[in-house]
Amino acid sequence: xxxxxPATRPYQRLKKIAGLLMAGLYFFCPATxxxxxxxxxxxxxxxxxxxxxxxxxxxxxxTHVEADVYLRHSRLIVSHNPPFLGHRRTLEELYFRPLLQxxxxxxxxxxxxxxxxVLMIDVKSKGVRTIKALNKLxxxxxxxxxxxxxxxxxxxxxxxxxTGHRPMGWLERGGPRYxxxxxxxxxxxxxxxxxxxxxxxxxxxxxxxxxxxxxxxPFSDQQRLTTLVDRxxxxxxxxxxxxxxxxxxxxxxxMSCGVDLINTDRLVPLRDYFVQNNNDPDGNGEVGLSxxx
Numbered sequence: 001x002x003x004x005x006p007a008t009r010p011y012q013r014l015k016k017i018a019g020l021l022m023a024g025l026y027f028f029c030p031a032t033x034x035x036x037x038x039x040x041x042x043x044x045x046x047x048x049x050x051x052x053x054x055x056x057x058x059x060x061x062x063t064h065v066e067a068d069v070y071l072r073h074s075r076l077i078v079s080h081n082p083p084f085l086g087h088r089r090t091l092e093e094l095y096f097r098p099l100l101q102x103x104x105x106x107x108x109x110x111x112x113x114x115x116x117x118v119l120m121i122d123v124k125s126k127g128v129r130t131i132k133a134l135n136k137l138x139x140x141x142x143x144x145x146x147x148x149x150x151x152x153x154x155x156x157x158x159x160x161x162x163t164g165h166r167p168m169g170w171l172e173r174g175g176p177r178y179x180x181x182x183x184x185x186x187x188x189x190x191x192x193x194x195x196x197x198x199x200x201x202x203x204x205x206x207x208x209x210x211x212x213x214x215x216x217x218p219f220s221d222q223q224r225l226t227t228l229v230d231r232x233x234x235x236x237x238x239x240x241x242x243x244x245x246x247x248x249x250x251x252x253x254x255m256s257c258g259v260d261l262i263n264t265d266r267l268v269p270l271r272d273y274f275v276q277n278n279n280d281p282d283g284n285g286e287v288g289l290s291x292x293x
Contacts, residue, residue: 037061039274043120043240043261048078050267053094058102058117060271064261066120067095068164071130076137082124091134095119096141103144103157116146118159120182120200127165131179138178148196149176161199172197185239188231200261201232205244213247222257229258248273 036059043064044050044057057065069091070077076091077083099117123130138145138160146159162171163182171181180199186208188201208228209221225241232239238260244250246266251273254262264270 037275038063039271041255041260041262042270042274043263044267045242045263045265046080048089048094049080049265053078053089054098056267060267061274062267062271063116064118064120065095066122066163067091068122068124069130069134071125071133074133076130076133079124091121092137096137099158100141100144116155116157116159118161118199120161120163123162123164123166125165127167128170130165131162131167131170134179142178145178146180147176147178148180151196153196159199163200163202183232183235183237185228185232185241188228188235188237190231190234198232198235198237200240201228201235201237202240202242205241208241209244211250211253213245213250217253222253225254225257225259233258246270 039061040063042060042062043066044062045066046068047053047057047065048067050056052059053067054065067078068080070079070083072083072088075088077088078091078094079088099119102117121134141158144157146153146155148154159180160178161180161182166181168181171177171179177196181197183198183201185201185203208225211217211221229239239258240261240263241254241259242263244254244263246264246269251262251270262270
């Protein structure tokens with residue numbers, strides 16, 4: 001469903017933007033590191049908690065990262081709690097500038113359908129004001145942002161998805177769309193014609209599943225999850241359950257039910273799990289974790 005952007009992209013404009021925004025930043029690009037395997041099912045939950053936000057996830061092959069955002073004094077601050085005190089880094093510093101740098105090479109980093117990095121922005125402050133501030137920020141980055149216009153979806157290097165406080169009235173407005181939405185998996189309405197709005201559908205693991213990774217998997221858990229996954233896939237949305245146990249048996253179960261994104265705070269174990277399962281797990285057992293984890 002999601003089509004990559006044409007190979008010809010406005011590199012001259014990107015180089016001008018990059019020159020203004022990225023002086024002195026470390027350069028990195030997937031094409032220069034053949035050892036990094038792209039993991040389309042790997043999702044870095046609360047990515048900013050890691051020692052090197054974004055970079056640790058990318059170095060481990062993750063293609064989906066999440067950042068909690070508050071609007072404070074016109075700045076989009078990345079933080080799990082309200083940022084009242086101390087220096088706080090912004091969404092642009094931690095994510096937009098490094099991602100732009102990643103894809104602003106002089107034609108050497110050609111795009112493929114797997115090149116897009118999905119940045120999930122969990123809006124913690126008032127939705128409308130935060131989205132307005134975010135839209136102002138996007139003006140400088142639109143050449144590398146996935147978009148939807150007149151029903152045509154174009155996947156580019158960065159795909160932005162809004163979760164948390166989602167002011168749907170603003171997000172559903174017409175015109176070119178650069179912000180997609182994370183739907184509530186439990187409340188999908190297939191009667192709505194929003195195929196070009198929802199990119200993912202998520203909910204808390206414990207709201208759907210009672211199984212914690214030990215013993216027999218209840219049939220009701222599997223049936224419930226499979227039904228919801230089918231509904232999400234019917235509108236082209238990828239499925240994620242957050243708060244799931246970081247256990248390979250749980251990851252096997254989720255993948256067998258069609259869940260698209262495995263949510264984790266533990267980058268290396270999940271990377272090892274996918275690598276050892278050839279990036280396509282088939283339920284062969286626990287990989288990359290100690291027994292009982």
